[in-house]
Structures are given as structure tokens and as C-alpha cells.
Amino acid sequence: MIWDWSFALEILPVLARAAVISIEATLLGFAIAASLGLVLAVIRIAVPWTGWTISVLVELIRSTPLLIQIFFLYFVFPKFGLVLDAFTAGVMAIGIHYAAYCSEVYRAGFDNIHRGQWEASIALNLSSWTTFRDIIIPQAIPPIVPALGNYLVALFKETPLLSAIAVLELMQTAKIIGSETFRYTEPITLVGLFFLAMSLVSAALIRALERLLNRRNTR
């Protein structure tokens, strides 16, 4: 028999604990991505001379594989005195990687704001901080929620890369179970199903959030 139900049930609690790590990595990674991406996009507009530097940085991050960046943070940074544990290094790498993508999404959101909104802010003598916080960001975010949501799901599906630096997330746990029992079918299938379920749930949540924001905006 290919599929053993009792074995599947037996390993489920172990995988469930690992799933918590995967979700933690996702949420922390996305928190970094969403906030750092926003910061990059804001600096790019508020301090024009940084534009070129940020473009190069974003391009560099987007044009190299995430796995290499994870290895870099975990194995190379210690040579420069920055020692991070595997989970921290992994989450930071994922967060920074997706921050590069998110910053482009925010930029598109800012570009869509009508010039008159900036001009009205100047005419009212708002500081650039207030202009971003109260005028530009609240208008720029709702239309880009779907794009940010896509990156949340994409980021989530990349967390198995953390198994490469032995973070005990789902994939790593499944691999360990497999190597100890010589049974890979159940753990790998369950991990796949878990990602499928979580991705569908997140997509539904994002759609709900989108509808909510749309409703608020078309008041």
C-alpha cells in the first residue's frame, strides 16, 4: 500500500508544530517585506537623489535567487562578524527579498496618485511626512492590496527554502521524517496539502480585504 493512514495521522502533530514555524516565518518575513518595501518606496520619492542607489539595490535583489541570499546571510555574514541563527537569517533574507518586489508595488501605487493631491498638500503646507502618512499612503494602499497579497502567498510558498539552512519548518521536518522512516509519500504529500490549503485560505482573505477596502473607497 502506497498511502498509510495510521502513519499519516502519527506524523500529523509533528508536522503541525512545524507548520507553526512556517507560518511564523511567513508573517515575520512579510512584515519585513511590507514595511521595508514601503520605506524604500517613500525614500525614493522623498529623497530624489537616492533613486539611483535604490534602483540598483532593488534590481540586485530581484535578479539573484532567494536561496543564494539566504545562504549569504547565514554563511557569509558571520565572516563579517554578523552571526544570525538560522531562523532569523532566513526570515530576514525572505523579508528583504520580497521588500524589493513590494517597493515596486508601492511605487506603482504612488505613481497612481493624482498630481493634484501632492499640490494640495503643498498648498496646505503639509510636511512631506504628513503628506505621505495622511494623504498619499491611505490612497495608494487599497488599490495595491491584491498585488501585495499575491506576494504574501508567493513568499509563503518560498518558506521551504529555509530547509536549506536547517530551519525546522515544514519541509525540513518532512525531510527528517522521511529520512528516519524511509517513508516520504505521507510527509511530503501532507506538506503539499497544507500549502495548498493555506494558500487558498490566504487568497480568500485577501479577496475579502479587497472587497472591504473597495466598499470603503466608493462610499
Place this chain on the structure above:
Amino acid sequence: MTEQPMVRFDNVSKRYGALTVLNGLNLEIARGEKVSVIGPSGSGKTTVLRMLMTLETINDGVIWVEGEPLTHMQQGGTLVPANLAHIRRIRAKIGMVFQSFNLFPHMTAMANCIEAPITVLGMKRADAEARAAELLDMVGLSQKKDHYPSQLSGGQQQRVAIARALAMRPKIMLFDEVTSALDPELVGEVLQVIRQIGREHDLTMLMVTHQMGFAKEFSDRVCFFYQGKICEQGPPGELFGAPKNERTRQFLHAVLEAG
């Protein structure tokens, strides 16, 4: 002692690449004076307002506000380009109303009017709201204070925009073709509000307008712009009644012909 002019353009030029929009503009506006700017499109009239609001930089010359340079600051006896802190201090004296309203769409009429007083002037929310309520009442919109811009007509939006600008207690108000985007039947309510603030507030007003009738009735002085220069200026009676310049005559003829 003669009083400082409220605004003085001193040999101000504005170019976009090879295109000269304003060419050595000299213009003084006295405290409390109402000045209308008319002219064909592309004559640089809107640019005058936008430079004074610091929405455009200038290439040559200096703009003065109440005897202080706006675009520059004094440093060791010479004028150097102003830093942001200086610009913001002087800019606080100026308010502007735009052709396309530019209300903040995610805020109610009331929120639009208290945003800057709270964040820029540091007013307490309750004080800002009381002041905004007065202003919204003055522009006839106290019933609409909790409405969002999308729920208001163009005329109502523009009146909120006027209240929003006044909430910052400017000394100078700039009106940039404020009725041009409105349906004809809504123009009157906005002009009525401008008339009223002209009467009740001690404001210096500079407006770009296509409403010749309003310019004639409301302003102390009318400036006719043509190709980046003031071609002719004078009291409305003179400029509209007996224009001296051929260009002015042609323009007025064409405008009055159109309706």
C-alpha cells in the same frame, strides 16, 4: 513710510527648456488688493499663481511676500535659494484653490478642513473642528460636513476647497480658474462665496479667471497676460471699457464673442 506690497514679483522668469513661459515679470500686489489675471491659454497666467504657491520653481528673479523673499533667503547680505524651512514659513501666508478642487477623496469635508490646521498649525482637534464648522457654514455646507468629496457636486467640492484653504488663515488667496471645471449652473454658488470672503476677510486675492463679468465686478485691478508678459493692466472699468492695447482688444472681443 509706504507700506510693503503683499506680493512682489521682481523680474521673475520661468522657462521649460527652450520655452519661456514668463519673461521678466514685475508685478506688485498691495495688501487687501483683489487682482484678476486674464489672458489666452499659454500666456503664463496660471504659472504666476503656481510660482507664488511654490508649485513651480523660478529660473530668474525673486518673489517677495510682505517684504520677505519667498524663493530666496538672506544670507550674509546676499540672497541664496531658500531652504525648505524658509519656504514653509513664508508659504504659510498663502492659500490656493485649484481648478480641479484637489480635495482629499478619502476624507470627509470636515476632515479635509482640519487636516492641515491640526498637523501644521498644531491646533487642538476641537478648536480646528469649531473653526472648520464656521467656515463650512460660511460656504453654505454645514449640512455636508460628514460627506465625502465623491458625494458632493462640483460646486460643493469647490466650496469645501475654499473653506479648507481659509482654515489655514492665509493672508493671500490664490484662485486658479476655480470655476472652469464646473457645470455652468454651479458657477454662481462658487463666485458668491468668493465675493463673500472678499467682503468679510481682509485677504489679498489673486485669481486667474475666464469669468470676465466676475473679474470686472470683483477686482480692483485686472492684468492681461500675453506671451509671458503683462501686456496691459488697470482698473477693470478701464481695461474692459477702453483697452489701450490691440492684443487686449482682440482677446476681449474673442472672449465676449464666445459668450
